[in-house]
Amino acid sequence: xxxxxxxxxxxxxxxxxxxxxxxxxxxxxxxxxxxxxxxxxxxxxxxxxxxxxxxxxxxxxxxxxxxxxxxxxxxxxxxxxxxxxxxxxxxxxxxxxxxxxxxxxxxxxxxxxxxxxxxxxxxxxxxxxxxxxxxxxxxxxxxxxxxxxxxxxxxxxxxxxxxxxxxxxxxxxxxxxxxxxxxxxxxxxxxxxxxxxxxxxxxxxxxxxxxxxxxxxxxxxxxxxxxxxxxxxxxxxxxxxxxxxxxxxxxxxxxxxxxxxxxxxxxxxxxxxxxxxxxxxxxxxxxxxxxxxxxxxxxxxxxxxxxxxxxxxxxxxxxxxxxxxxxxxxxxxxxxxxxxxxxxxxxxxxxxxxxxxxxxxxxxxxxxxxxxxxxxxx
Amino acid sequence: xxxxxxxxxxxxxxxxxxxxxxxxxxxxxxxxxxxxxxxxxxxxxxxxxxxxxxxxxxxxxxxxxxxxxxxxxxxxxxxxxxxxxxxxxxxxxxxxxxxxxxxxxxxxxxxxxxxxxxxxxxxxxxxxxxxxxxxxxxxxxxxxxxxxxxxxxxxxxxxxxxxxxxxxxxxxxxxxxxxxxxxxxxxxxxxxxxxxxxxxxxxxxxxxxxxxxxxxxxxxxxxxxxxxxxxxxxxxxxx
Numbered sequence: 001x002x003x004x005x006x007x008x009x010x011x012x013x014x015x016x017x018x019x020x021x022x023x024x025x026x027x028x029x030x031x032x033x034x035x036x037x038x039x040x041x042x043x044x045x046x047x048x049x050x051x052x053x054x055x056x057x058x059x060x061x062x063x064x065x066x067x068x069x070x071x072x073x074x075x076x077x078x079x080x081x082x083x084x085x086x087x088x089x090x091x092x093x094x095x096x097x098x099x100x101x102x103x104x105x106x107x108x109x110x111x112x113x114x115x116x117x118x119x120x121x122x123x124x125x126x127x128x129x130x131x132x133x134x135x136x137x138x139x140x141x142x143x144x145x146x147x148x149x150x151x152x153x154x155x156x157x158x159x160x161x162x163x164x165x166x167x168x169x170x171x172x173x174x175x176x177x178x179x180x181x182x183x184x185x186x187x188x189x190x191x192x193x194x195x196x197x198x199x200x201x202x203x204x205x206x207x208x209x210x211x212x213x214x215x216x217x218x219x220x221x222x223x224x225x226x227x228x229x230x231x232x233x234x235x236x237x238x239x240x241x242x243x244x245x246x247x248x249x250x251x252x253x254x255x256x257x258x259x260x261x262x263x264x265x266x267x268x269x270x271x272x273x274x275x276x277x278x279x280x281x282x283x284x285x286x287x288x289x290x291x292x293x294x295x296x297x298x299x300x301x302x303x304x305x306x307x308x309x310x311x312x313x314x315x316x317x318x319x320x321x322x323x324x325x326x327x328x329x330x331x332x333x334x335x336x337x338x339x340x341x342x343x344x345x346x347x348x349x350x351x352x353x354x355x356x357x358x359x360x361x362x363x364x365x366x367x368x369x370x371x372x373x374x375x376x377x378x
Numbered sequence: 379x380x381x382x383x384x385x386x387x388x389x390x391x392x393x394x395x396x397x398x399x400x401x402x403x404x405x406x407x408x409x410x411x412x413x414x415x416x417x418x419x420x421x422x423x424x425x426x427x428x429x430x431x432x433x434x435x436x437x438x439x440x441x442x443x444x445x446x447x448x449x450x451x452x453x454x455x456x457x458x459x460x461x462x463x464x465x466x467x468x469x470x471x472x473x474x475x476x477x478x479x480x481x482x483x484x485x486x487x488x489x490x491x492x493x494x495x496x497x498x499x500x501x502x503x504x505x506x507x508x509x510x511x512x513x514x515x516x517x518x519x520x521x522x523x524x525x526x527x528x529x530x531x532x533x534x535x536x537x538x539x540x541x542x543x544x545x546x547x548x549x550x551x552x553x554x555x556x557x558x559x560x561x562x563x564x565x566x567x568x569x570x571x572x573x574x575x576x577x578x579x580x581x582x583x584x585x586x587x588x589x590x591x592x593x594x595x596x597x598x599x600x601x602x603x604x605x606x607x608x609x610x611x612x613x614x615x616x617x
Contacts, residue, residue, distance in 0.1 A: 220424040222436050233437045261558070262436060265427075272420040275413050307416060310402055310588060312409035 003138040003209050004376065006201040008340035009074030009193040011151075012327060013061045016048035017188075025051050026184065027160030036176060040185040049188035049328025057159040063096050066191040067151035068109040070336075074147070074193035079202050082112065085195075086143030089118040089130035091150040091332045094157070094227075106149060116143070123225060124294060125214065125362035126150070127332040128369040131194065132212045138196055145198075151191035152331040157227065157256045158184045162249075169252020170231050179231060182258045188328035192336025200378045205343055205350065207373035211282060215273040217265075218365035224262040225363040231257050263363055267295070270361045271304050273368045278313050283372065285313045289354040291320050292342060294334050294361060315357070321348060335360050335371075352377050402588045408595040412588075414605040415539065419546050422612035426550075429616070435558055442563040446504045449572075453495050454514040456572075458522040459544065460489035466529040466537050474533055477590055484541075484586075494572045501568040521614040528607060535594040538587070539608030543615065545583060552577025 017025055019041050023033060052061040061069075067090060075082050088107055095102030101119030116137070120129040127150035134146040163171055163180070171180045200206035228239045230251045242248040277283035308314040323341045330337060335358060343350060358371040404412065426432050431448060434440040467481040499509045514522065528534050551573035559570055567574070595601060 217424060220427050222433070233439050264554075268420055268423065272417055275417045275420075278413060279417070304416075307412065310404060310409075311412035311416060312404070312406070313413060 001139050001141060001198060003135050003196050003198060004200045005194050005207040005209065005339070005373070006080070006197045006199075007074050007078035007195040008336070008343060009070045009072070009077060010333075010337045010340045011066050011069035011073065011191045012050040012337070013052040013066060013189055014050055014054075016326070017051060018048055019046075022049070022185065024055055025053065025057075026155065026158050027057050029160045029163040034181060034185075036178065036181045037185050040182060044186050044329070045325055046186070046188075046328055047325050050190055051155045052153050052189040053155045053159060057161060059153075059156065061153075061189075063092055063094070063151050063153040063191075064102065064105040064109050066153065066189065067092070067102070067106045067149045067193075070151065070191035070193040070333075071106070071110055071147055071149055074195050078195050080145055080195075080197060082110075084145045085112060085115060085147050087116040087118070087134055087137055087146035088112060089120065089134040089146065089148045091120045091122070091126035091130040091148075093121075093123050093126065093152055093154070093331055095119070096153075102151075112147075122332070122367070123362045123364040124332050124334065125360050125367045125369045127192075127336060128212065128214065128360050128371065131371075132214070134196055135209050135212060138198060141198075146196045148194045148196065148336075149191065150193075150333040150336050152187070152333045153189050154183075154187035154256070154331060155189050157254075158187065162255060165249050166252040166255055168250050169255060171252055171255060178260055179257045180252065180255045182260050183225070183256050186329050187256075188330060190327065190330035190333050190337055192330075192333045192338075192340055194336055194339065200376050202378055204377065205352065206376050206378075207339070207343075207356065208376050210355075210372040210374055212369070212371045213273075213277060213282070214367060214369040215269070215276070216365070216367040217269050218367070221262060221265055221366055222259070223365050224266070225256075225258045227254060227256050229253055229257075231255070258363065266361050266363045266366055266368070268304060269366050270295075270359060270368045271308060273370060274308075274359070275313070277370060283357065283370070285315055287355050288315055288319060288357045290342070290348075290350070290356045291315045292335065292338050292356060292358045293320060293322060294324075294338075294359065350375055402585065402592070404588060404592045405596060407597060407601050408588075408591045411591060411595045411601040411604055414601065415542050415608055418539075418605060418608045418612055419543065422543060422546075422615070423550065425612070425616050435555060435562070438562060440559060440562045442502055442565055442569075445502050445559055445563055445565065445569065446499060449495055449499045449502065449504070450509050450512045451515050451518075453492055453499075453509055453512060454518045455521060456492040456495055458514070458518065458525070460485060460491070462522070462525040462529045462537075463541075464489065465526065466534055469529055469532060469534050471533060474594075477535075477594065480586055480590055491572060491575070494575065498569050498572050502563075502565055517614060517616070521611065524610060524614060535600060536603035536607035538591060538594065539604040539606070540611040541587070542604075542608050543611045545587070547615070548576030549580055552580075 053059055088103055090103040090106050092102050103117035103119040107117055118133055120126040131148045134148045137143055138146055171177045230253045239248040239253045323338055327337055352375055354375040356373040360369045431444055463485045467478050470478040496509055500506050556570035556573035
């Protein structure tokens with residue numbers, strides 16, 4: 001049975017924050033401006049982003065609220081009553097509560113009665129896991145409609161107080177600790193929503209889900225992006241192994257870390273998975289009309305991409321489309337926020353029959369996911 | 379190091395690291411072959427990440443002693459490498475003169491690299507005699523046996539697959555490992571010269587590789603042969 005994305009929604013909290021104002025919101029650690037901010041922001045090229053905290057680092061929207069707001073917009077735009085929604089799948093790197101699952105909290109916020117719920121946990125690819133599970137439930141004909149949400153509130157991890165409290169951490173010990181600062185100037189907040197139905201919307205464009213595939217390589221390499229350990233190779237403790245949470249925080253075990261040195265592997269694995277899909281005949285590069293990528297193309301401008309072109313399976317630059325530069329990198333919410341704008345933007349023409357390939361890699365421990373849609377109208 | 383090099387495209391290439399190689403249009407078989415070779419390489423690279431000694435580079439726990447172990451073990455492969463590659467050149471007949479020229483020039487470039495490696499070993503704190511007396515390890519025995527056999531066959535085009543893996547490894551050593559090893563061990567530049575050297579002239583090497591691939595990989599059978607040899611070499615390296 002074919003399943004279609006018939007409506008989308010998004011929520012981006014507060015005003016768009018410019019590059020210069022980012023540190024005003026997240027706060028300067030111990031009152032001192034970061035010496036890495038400009039360099040990292042130049043590299044990621046994100047111009048504006050949104051935060052669910054204010055300039056005093058107080059939370060303005062909970063993660064649950066953001067997910068619910070994106071859902072409301074999506075449902076308001078849908079040509080189907082919300083009572084038809086049989087399943088709610090919610091993805092986030094970190095919900096407001098460690099337990100229960102975030103889908104429970106969002107269900108309550110949306111007041112959706114007696115539905116099947118699913119919470120997926122991970123980082124950027126968790127939304128793809130949620131989408132795939134919901135798609136599969138639909139294919140089993142258990143539901144006529146399913147709502148898939150992804151929401152991230154990274155700024156709570158990135159505010160100055162987190163770093164100031166980490167007094168015995170690698171961040172405090174080193175003059176420059178790239179691994180704890182890299183994501184501070186990269187990630188921001190937001191939520192996206194997709195409505196799945198067993199038939200296209202009666203008006204406008206829908207996306208038929210053709211396939212969703214994922215390849216994880218956690219077995220091959222150390223952890224690349226994480227929260228929960230102090231970031232010292234010899235120290236195997238995770239946050240709950242400390243006597244108190246206060247000690248874990250002091251030691252930097254609650255800081256978000258990225259081992260930047262390992263990051264290049266993610267792209268290589270992304271290329272490997274892509275070539276695998278080409279080899280299996282699942283993906284035909286020449287048929288792709290639009291390529292939506294969670295990473296921006298300038299990250300890929302290197303040798304391996306040139307090799308893809310030489311091997312005849314490169315995707316021309318003019319087919320790449322992203323809104324990362326203006327909406328920010330919102331982790332697992334990025335692709336949904338991207339799809340929402342993609343279907344509405346006047347920047348490019350999206351027409352019936354167009355084929356859309358999406359790629360969402362997760363650096364956490366190297367999960368690469370791929371999605372393929374066809375644009376349809378009833 | 380560049381004496382005897384023959385330029386396939388004609389004209390001299392500048393060595394600007396950033397320069398994008400000229401767009402090369404490969405024939406369809408060569409394109410498919412390159413797709414497969416990329417996957418063999420990427421799988422091999424992942425396998426390498428799981429080798430305990432190399433995993434320590436990623437984890438940040440690699441030591442000067444590890445580096446000595448690494449150099450002691452790779453030396454025999456480098457020595458034997460220059461032997462099978464020269465034999466490969468001699469196994470090509472007159473219809474393959476262009477490839478023979480390319481391979482000979484490549485062999486001239488690299489056939490005494492192991493001397494550099496020995497100096498690196500001493501700079502890393504090792505005793506020269508220890509590395510000179512090191513026997514081939516199990517993997518080197520298997521790899522050498524296989525490559526000497528393949529290179530003795532008439533027109534052994536499949537060895538392009540072997541070169542792909544070995545060149546890739548050289549480039550990885552140069553771009554991902556050499557500086558990181560210095561950083562982790564506190565050893566100086568003179569301990570990783572062998573590794574770092576392989577990053578030079580890389581785009582030129584790639585152009586030569588593509589040109590050769592385009593000229594010999596002209597059938598499904600050729601694709602299969604080249605990819606299979608790449609897989610075998612990748613597996614034997616892992617030993």
